[in-house]
Amino acid sequence: MRHVLTTGLVRGLVGQAVGFALGVYTARAWGATDWRADGPLAWAAVLSVLGFMLASGMVSDWLGWLAGNFAPPRHGAPPGKPRWWRYWSVDYDHKVIGIQYGVTALVLVGLAGSVALIFRSELSKPGIDFLEPAVFNTLIGWHGIVMIAGILTGVAAMANYLVPLMVGARDMAFPRLNAFAYWINVPGVVLVVLALFLRWETGWTGYPPLGVQTMPGAIPFYLGVFVIGFSSILGAVNILATAFGMRAQGMTLFRMPIFVWSMVATSIIALTATQLIGLSFVLVVLERVFGMTFFSPTLTESAQALGSPPGQPLLFQHLFWFYSHPAVYVFILPGLGIISELLPVFARKPLFGYKWVAMASLAIALVGFLVWGHHMFTSGMSDIMRVTMMWTTLLVAVPTGVKFFNWLGTMWGGKLTFPTPMLFVLGALSIFLIGGLSGPPNGTVSTDLFLHDTYWIVGHFHATMFGGFVYPYIAAIYYWYPKVTGRMYNETLGKIHFWLMTPAFWTMSLGQMLAGLWGMRRRIVDYDPALGVAGLQTAVTIAAHVIFLSMLIFAFNLVWSAFRGKVAAANPWRSRSPEFQVPSPVPDENYPAPVVVVSEPYEYGGPEPYVVFAHGPAAADD
Amino acid sequence: MAVLHSVHEHDLPYARRERVNRWGLWLFLISESFMFAGLLAARFYLWGGTRPPLDQTLGLLLTSILLVSSFFMNRAEVAIAHDDRPEFLRSAMLTVVLGTAFLVGVVGWEWGLFLPDGPHLRPTDGAFGAVVYGLTGFHAFHVLTGVLAILAVWHLGRRGHFSARQHWGVEAVAVYWHFVDLVWVFFYPALYLIGQVVAAGH
Ligand code: HEM
Numbered sequence: 125m126r127h128v129l130t131t132g133l134v135r136g137l138v139g140q141a142v143g144f145a146l147g148v149y150t151a152r153a154w155g156a157t158d159w160r161a162d163g164p165l166a167w168a169a170v171l172s173v174l175g176f177m178l179a180s181g182m183v184s185d186w187l188g189w190l191a192g193n194f195a196p197p198r199h200g201a202p203p204g205k206p207r208w209w210r211y212w213s214v215d216y217d218h219k220v221i222g223i224q225y226g227v228t229a230l231v232l233v234g235l236a237g238s239v240a241l242i243f244r245s246e247l248s249k250p251g252i253d254f255l256e257p258a259v260f261n262t263l264i265g266w267h268g269i270v271m272i273a274g275i276l277t278g279v280a281a282m283a284n285y286l287v288p289l290m291v292g293a294r295d296m297a298f299p300r301l302n303a304f305a306y307w308i309n310v311p312g313v314v315l316v317v318l319a320l321f322l323r324w325e326t327g328w329t330g331y332p333p334l335g336v337q338t339m340p341g342a343i344p345f346y347l348g349v350f351v352i353g354f355s356s357i358l359g360a361v362n363i364l365a366t367a368f369g370m371r372a373q374g375m376t377l378f379r380m381p382i383f384v385w386s387m388v389a390t391s392i393i394a395l396t397a398t399q400l401i402g403l404s405f406v407l408v409v410l411e412r413v414f415g416m417t418f419f420s421p422t423l424t425e426s427a428q429a430l431g432s433p434p435g436q437p438l439l440f441q442h443l444f445w446f447y448s449h450p451a452v453y454v455f456i457l458p459g460l461g462i463i464s465e466l467l468p469v470f471a472r473k474p475l476f477g478y479k480w481v482a483m484a485s486l487a488i489a490l491v492g493f494l495v496w497g498h499h500m501f502t503s504g505m506s507d508i509m510r511v512t513m514m515w516t517t518l519l520v521a522v523p524t525g526v527k528f529f530n531w532l533g534t535m536w537g538g539k540l541t542f543p544t545p546m547l548f549v550l551g552a553l554s555i556f557l558i559g560g561l562s563g564p565p566n567g568t569v570s571t572d573l574f575l576h577d578t579y580w581i582v583g584h585f586h587a588t589m590f591g592g593f594v595y596p597y598i599a600a601i602y603y604w605y606p607k608v609t610g611r612m613y614n615e616t617l618g619k620i621h622f623w624l625m626t627p628a629f630w631t632m633s634l635g636q637m638l639a640g641l642w643g644m645r646r647r648i649v650d651y652d653p654a655l656g657v658a659g660l661q662t663a664v665t666i667a668a669h670v671i672f673l674s675m676l677i678f679a680f681n682l683v684w685s686a687f688r689g690k691v692a693a694a695n696p697w698r699s700r701s702p703e704f705q706v707p708s709p710v711p712d713e714n715y716p717a718p719v720v721v722v723s724e725p726y727e728y729g730g731p732e733p734y735v736v737f738a739h740g741p742a743a744a745d746d
Numbered sequence: 747m748a749v750l751h752s753v754h755e756h757d758l759p760y761a762r763r764e765r766v767n768r769w770g771l772w773l774f775l776i777s778e779s780f781m782f783a784g785l786l787a788a789r790f791y792l793w794g795g796t797r798p799p800l801d802q803t804l805g806l807l808l809t810s811i812l813l814v815s816s817f818f819m820n821r822a823e824v825a826i827a828h829d830d831r832p833e834f835l836r837s838a839m840l841t842v843v844l845g846t847a848f849l850v851g852v853v854g855w856e857w858g859l860f861l862p863d864g865p866h867l868r869p870t871d872g873a874f875g876a877v878v879y880g881l882t883g884f885h886a887f888h889v890l891t892g893v894l895a896i897l898a899v900w901h902l903g904r905r906g907h908f909s910a911r912q913h914w915g916v917e918a919v920a921v922y923w924h925f926v927d928l929v930w931v932f933f934y935p936a937l938y939l940i941g942q943v944v945a946a947g948h
């Protein structure tokens with residue numbers, strides 16, 4: 125108990141509560157009557173985040189610098205604490221932070237998934253059964269944004285655990301910043317949870333003017349997402365600096381493991397585009413709190429007298445989608461990297477067209493910056509923009525296709541085996557294919573006019589996210605599980621997980637698309653029985669429950685195997701990757717001696733290993 | 747936050763540490779420039795070819811103060827690179843003073859907190875108010891963090907930290923300061939110079 129109270133998590137949450145209470149108290153002292161008014165709420169939310177930061181210990185080292193204390197970051201298990209303690213506290217080891225991110229991701233996905241089951245059940249037949257419209261609207265927005273937070277933390281989990289190992293480094297470039305970037309998510313998520321109780325009705329996109337007019341939950345929603353986005357940005361700084369500054373001797377850019385390439389492409393997006401969702405959300409908060417009309421198309425009398433132009437709702441959509449389209453590549457590029465990483469191992473063949481795969485990631489990332497307007501085809505945006513964005517959108521299909529053919533080329537003639545991670549990789553391919561094929565109809569103006577805001581879109585993006593993130597993430601967890609825990613997961617449970625989830629997912633996604641084609645709109649609690657979609661809706665609801673059940677089996681497998689699983693070998697998959705050349709679990713210091721790259725990463729069947737450990741003086745480039 | 751990375755952090759040798767830190771700092775600035783570019787885009791989207799009547803003297807004065815401050819920040823960095831600690835401390839402190847003067851100018855006059863009958867442009871005044879307060883606000887926040895960071899290295903410098911060989915902290919703060927300065931070089935014309943002034947009293 126004593127140890128529980130000293131964890132960074134508990135201390136931070138107490139600090140956050142104190143910060144929030146302080147905000148409410150000071151607002152009262154300055155004359156506010158209702159703490160749920162925009163001003164007091166925003167103020168309390170900001171103080172609550174600061175409270176978490178100070179109390180959790182995530183900024184202690186930096187504050188120590190001001191006192192001239194420049195001790196290097198503490199590495200290794202903290203003395204005098206039980207083994208589990210460091211996983212619940214501020215720790216600088218990238219492996220610990222990776223696990224923290226990974227567990228957080230699973231928790232967030234689980235929470236958001238449970239909420240989905242609630243509104244899914246409401247939708248299984250026409251009529252309003254048990255959810256008020258305002259609650260329904262809050263729940264769909266919460267589901268969306270918490271899933272996104274779950275995906276971002278899942279991506280960060282893979283990046284943190286794998287990138288330093290794969291480039292042969294001891295840790296990330298900035299271990300303290302790394303811990304900061306993880307922990308700042310926690311107060312952000314707490315704010316988003318607060319939004320659930322205070323309610324807001326815009327859905328995950330937060331469009332004004334509704335975002336300015338809706339219930340007080342909007343404030344913690346916008347601010348919480350801002351904080352989570354800040355984490356993404358700092359994480360991206362760290363990953364890029366690690367990939368460019370910390371590589372082992374002999375690891376030229378084109379000898380990096382392909383997952384590192386995909387994280388470079390991902391981080392370029394997260395580094396830059398995230399600023400714009402952050403900005404757009406802060407501007408809405410400013411509009412709510414100070415009446416600064418960036419987005420509402422209304423003018424006060426004094427503004428009229430000044431001759432000021434009004435705010436513009438479309439400005440928000442431009443800023444928002446400039447992030448939120450590229451963001452979908454933040455979700456999928458790491459997953460595609462995992463696919464490229466695992467296929468050669470399970471096909472026992474080199475990755476087909478390594479350079480093309482690497483460059484395709486960069487191309488997807490860069491072209492992805494030029495397509496945001498395809499979310500605004502029906503918004504009243506100019507025709508020139510519509511047509512331009514249509515063409516750029518269709519262009520993204522080219523590098524995506526390149527990747528697909530490279531994967532097929534990798535498998536072609538390979539000696540394939542099908543343990544659970546490989547099943548999830550193949551499942552990912554099949555699902556990403558329908559997700560990807562359902563994209564171009566949305567990207568074409570003439571067809572999107574009919575598809576926009578229907579369940580077709582819901583089907584489209586669930587397929588892309590499951591194929592591009594969820595399946596690869598699950599594959600990655602199974603694949604690196606022995607490396608992380610030192611034990612094997614249960615193969616039978618893994619296969620049951622796969623065979624329950626995959627048909628259910630196909631039913632769900634295709635059912636959603638079909639319902640959309642038949643006229644079912646998105647984001648609405650009720651629908652006309654005459655549409656004839658009730659049967660589809662019921663099927664989708666059942667499928668969603670089966671997916672959830674399969675995820676429970678997954679969670680059980682992970683927890684149970686951590687204690688009871690078979691002890692794992694150092695290299696159960698016969699991988700060439702550096703992290704598989706050391707014992708499982710990976711030792712605290714990662715590698716016994718500096719890593720030296722001596723050949724290509726994916727030469728399966730080749731005579732030379734990818735890396736050796738130099739038992740000599742430190743790497744030559746110092 | 748890459749701004750203050752310490753001398754001994756991690757197990758890397760100093761030269762390599764410094765190289766990695768540079769990556770971190772510049773990446774962070776690239777990131778920030780997207781946010782400022784977003785604000786500029788908002789300005790042009792909302793105002794188009796118009797602008798509100800702002801105090802031109804004040805604008806020019808603020809801009810000059812900030813440019814001069816960058817000169818002193820540079821002097822501070824050069825001084826520590828030559829182990830000239832007194833000069834470093836003097837120049838850094840001058841930069842702090844100038845940066846604070848800039849902040850007082852924005853908050854006190856442009857935002858009218860010191861003016862007896864308030865500003866003639868309020869945040870609620872349509873897109874004019876929103877953009878003026880939004881852009882100057884975001885920028886002023888960065889100036890404030892810059893001032894605090896300079897104070898931090900000044901404080902450490904006074905206690906004997908930093909030398910000609912090891913002064914990454916000073917370099918980082920200086921680069922950040924120039925960056926914030928550069929942002930203003932874009933914001934100043936966008937707010938004060940470009941576009942037709944809309945005459946009040948329509
Ligand atoms: C071939 C590639 C793709 C194309 C051409 C494409 C195109 C589109 C278009 C045009 C829309 C807007 C439809 C509308 O609202 O009317 C859309 C929505 C969406 N797409 Fe894609 N997409 C592609 C791949 C992806 C991928 C890989 C993901 C992510 C993992 C993704 C995630 C989304 C999301 C989340 C939305 C819905 C946003 C919302 O309105 O809430 N898409 N897609």
Ligand SMILES: [Cu+2]
Pocket residue numbers: 448449452495496498499
């Ligand atoms: Cu998009």
